[in-house]
Amino acid sequence: MPDRPFTSADLELLRKWDTPTICNALEIVVPARRARGFSYRPFVVADPALPPICGLARTGRIRAAAPSGRSREEDRAARLGWYEYVADADLPTVVVIEDLDEEPGFGAFWGEVNSAIHKGLGVLGCVTNGSFRDIDMLAPGFQILGGVVNPSHAHVHVVDFRGEVTVHGMPCAHDEVVHADRHGAVVIPAEAVRALPAAIELCARRERVILDMAKRDDFGIARLREALAAAEEIH
Numbered sequence: 001m002p003d004r005p006f007t008s009a010d011l012e013l014l015r016k017w018d019t020p021t022i023c024n025a026l027e028i029v030v031p032a033r034r035a036r037g038f039s040y041r042p043f044v045v046a047d048p049a050l051p052p053i054c055g056l057a058r059t060g061r062i063r064a065a066a067p068s069g070r071s072r073e074e075d076r077a078a079r080l081g082w083y084e085y086v087a088d089a090d091l092p093t094v095v096v097i098e099d100l101d102e103e104p105g106f107g108a109f110w111g112e113v114n115s116a117i118h119k120g121l122g123v124l125g126c127v128t129n130g131s132f133r134d135i136d137m138l139a140p141g142f143q144i145l146g147g148v149v150n151p152s153h154a155h156v157h158v159v160d161f162r163g164e165v166t167v168h169g170m171p172c173a174h175d176e177v178v179h180a181d182r183h184g185a186v187v188i189p190a191e192a193v194r195a196l197p198a199a200i201e202l203c204a205r206r207e208r209v210i211l212d213m214a215k216r217d218d219f220g221i222a223r224l225r226e227a228l229a230a231a232e233e234i235h
Helices: 008-014 019-029 072-087 112-120 190-214 221-232
Strands: 053-063 093-099 108-110 123-128 143-146 157-161 165-167 170-172 177-181 184-188
Touching: 008 053, 008 190, 019 177, 019 184, 019 190, 053 072, 053 123, 053 165, 072 157, 093 165, 093 177, 108 112, 108 123, 112 123, 123 177, 143 177, 170 184, 184 190, 190 221
Parallel strands: 053 093, 093 123, 123 143
Antiparallel strands: 053 157, 053 177, 165 170, 177 184
């Protein structure tokens, strides 16, 4: 088992908060990452009502617009190799797949069957610039943040896996911690995982001063200045 500065319980705890809250806390814990490490293009979300997901990244790249050029046996081996890679994890995972086609999403890797397989292998959901289908038949509770919805899988095939990928502006490497919900996704540095709950609590206390002031009948610029000053004094 890899020596990590966090446990499965730590990742589960982070699922209590939405991804914007995680990003806010990261600005405190690792301020150097304030402008990187998160998605910044919109996703199509399979089920916006699902709670956030947080797990270790399983990364891969796909294409679908044309056949792979490999034999059927080689394609089958590549697909099985992908599943074996995904299954080799001691903690819950989040799949991050980059679609390399000129028009990402030409063919759907995700649907009823693949969501069921991946859920069975311990995957909580997927973040991809590619497409998905079978919206009403996806595995229950399996979240997908995708680029588009597409009815066909075309020539979709696994190109490679375990390397660094970039999805909607978010670079992600194997085994990095990924947090995602209907707002998008963010990579959490391993050393920051356990520090986030305290930072989240600090953010909440600072924001509460401003939110409470904004609800007052006498709220105005003077009160806003007062609230902002008070919030800055909270450490």
